[in-house]
Amino acid sequence: MVFQRTNGRNHRTRNMLVVTLLILPILILSACSGNSDNNNNAKDNSSNNSENKNTAFKVVIDPGHGGKDNGATGAGGQYEKSFTLSLSKKMEKMLEQESEMEVFMTRTDDSFISQESRYRPKYANNHNADVFVSIHGNTFSNPSVSGTETFYYHNNSRQFAQILQKHVVEAGGFRDRGIKKKDLFVVRDTNMPAALIEVGYLTNPDNESIMRTDGFQSRVAASIVEGIKEYKEQSDKQGFLNWGS
Ligand SMILES: [Zn+2]
Numbered sequence: 001m002v003f004q005r006t007n008g009r010n011h012r013t014r015n016m017l018v019v020t021l022l023i024l025p026i027l028i029l030s031a032c033s034g035n036s037d038n039n040n041n042a043k044d045n046s047s048n049n050s051e052n053k054n055t056a057f058k059v060v061i062d063p064g065h066g067g068k069d070n071g072a073t074g075a076g077g078q079y080e081k082s083f084t085l086s087l088s089k090k091m092e093k094m095l096e097q098e099s100e101m102e103v104f105m106t107r108t109d110d111s112f113i114s115q116e117s118r119y120r121p122k123y124a125n126n127h128n129a130d131v132f133v134s135i136h137g138n139t140f141s142n143p144s145v146s147g148t149e150t151f152y153y154h155n156n157s158r159q160f161a162q163i164l165q166k167h168v169v170e171a172g173g174f175r176d177r178g179i180k181k182k183d184l185f186v187v188r189d190t191n192m193p194a195a196l197i198e199v200g201y202l203t204n205p206d207n208e209s210i211m212r213t214d215g216f217q218s219r220v221a222a223s224i225v226e227g228i229k230e231y232k233e234q235s236d237k238q239g240f241l242n243w244g245s
């Protein structure tokens with residue numbers, strides 16, 4: 001209403017002022033984000049050129065439990081801690097064959113690692129790992145419950161968890177219980193994409209008897225290694241490595 005009463009020139013001047021006021025913040029914002037993009041690109045490029053090409057992709061494998069911490073007691077009476085170590089050692093051997101990968105284990109024998117020490121995530125952080133995988137077997141009061149599930153905590157671990165879950169379900173053939181966000185310190189306190197795989201239910205007699213076999217463990221170990229490689233390829237393409245730095 002007010003504009004209709006002004007003459008053409010004032011109208012135009014006023015419109016230009018309004019347009020300028022509208023555009024100015026957008027220009028400032030885009031200039032700022034452009035700068036930060038450039039900075040990020042420069043940082044990513046320099047780290048790619050100077051470090052990533054010559055530095056292996058560091059994988060930390062965390063066999064759950066150990067020592068006096070037995071973890072779950074399986075339907076057949078064996079402990080979770082021995083299942084996790086056996087599977088993890090197979091993964092370790094396979095990853096050692098990968099020229100682009102470097103593998104680290106939070107334990108290689110029946111050592112006890114206290115939860116209070118927060119050793120497992122600290123170990124991965126101190127090694128500046130690219131990914132962290134914790135291996136577990138699940139337990140439930142009802143022995144009919146079965147299947148594979150993968151936990152993550154930070155949102156930038158979600159894709160990693162999803163890829164691992166897909167591979168383990170394919171290789172293991174257990175029911176797909178999906179991925180879940182859960183506040184577990186090993187995936188919460190790690191500074192890199194981290195996942196905790198509950199390969200199957202040790203309290204389910206069917207899952208447990210298969211999980212004890214060498215063939216199953218080798219298949220699942222290979223599938224996790226494939227998952228890590230797929231994640232590495234995707235992250236190389238999408239450039240979301242070093243998200244924490
Ligand atoms: Zn466990």
